[in-house]
Amino acid sequence: MKLQQFMPYRLAVVAEAVSRAIADVYRERFGLSRDEWRVLAALAEAGEMKSRDAALQATLDKMQVSRAVAALERAGLVARSEDPADRRNRILRLSPAGRALLDELLPMVEAREAELLAALAPAERLALDAALDRLLDRVSRVRGGLS
């Protein structure tokens, strides 16, 4: 066993380092947790969505979304409302303050991503992307569909 060459270990080490490089921006600078960041990022795309869809989009479970949204609501960044079509659902949407925060945060986060991706040639980025897709597909089969 060579730990340094063991793919799951290597993947974990790189992913953690990359995550920290991004968290430097949203955590230290905007006080967001990872889950809050993910919910906001999902909302940045759609503007509004159901809690359940936020969970799917952001690869979080319903409890993580519930808590992240509660914190985001307390901070005035997101509003929650009922879905008239099915009153079990909650519709989440960015507040003006949430939108303003994202307008400031997203360029910073994307700049960090770009700094990291600068390590890879375009073909290498595509190869990484494809490999991640295939691995994710595979791992969900190996573990029986769990996250």
Added chain:
Amino acid sequence: MKLQQFMPYRLAVVAEAVSRAIADVYRERFGLSRDEWRVLAALAEAGEMKSRDAALQATLDKMQVSRAVAALERAGLVARSEDPADRRNRILRLSPAGRALLDELLPMVEAREAELLAALAPAERLALDAALDRLLDRVSRVRGGLS
């Protein structure tokens, strides 16, 4: 912002799923934590090493190693001794029980890795490997050498 295409998010999701697929083996079946597994895996290669080197090898900090080794020692899997050359160091080495556990665990863990890597053609594995190397190198520069 498309979260689904944001590399750090994708990397985190895949790495977490892959980590769980491996942890299924060492945690549910052998009762090891991730840090304990990493220390054992590092020792599997070298047989014995200093705590400090285990930390470097396994990308853990000294506190994580100290606690993992304490647990492994309680479980009779690893022994700690002083380094006569520098009595601040601790020399870690696998006990016979630790070796026996690894002899059973390693093939299972490697089989899981192989199941996952089966998703990738040989050239794709090399491409993934190269991309991870380059990203890790880059991220350590971006964050100033921190883990």
Added chain:
DNA sequence: TATTGTTATACTCTATAACTATA
């Protein structure tokens, strides 16, 4: 003074499940 390793502490995150309300 610097380094190795241990211990303490508070904090955060995770896992599980119970619970409410709606369907």
Added chain:
DNA sequence: TATAGTTATAGAGTATAACAATA
């Protein structure tokens, strides 16, 4: 009965720093 979401709680992991022993 099943689903969306909330709340509770215990356990695990993380971050920081103080500390002891040695160099």
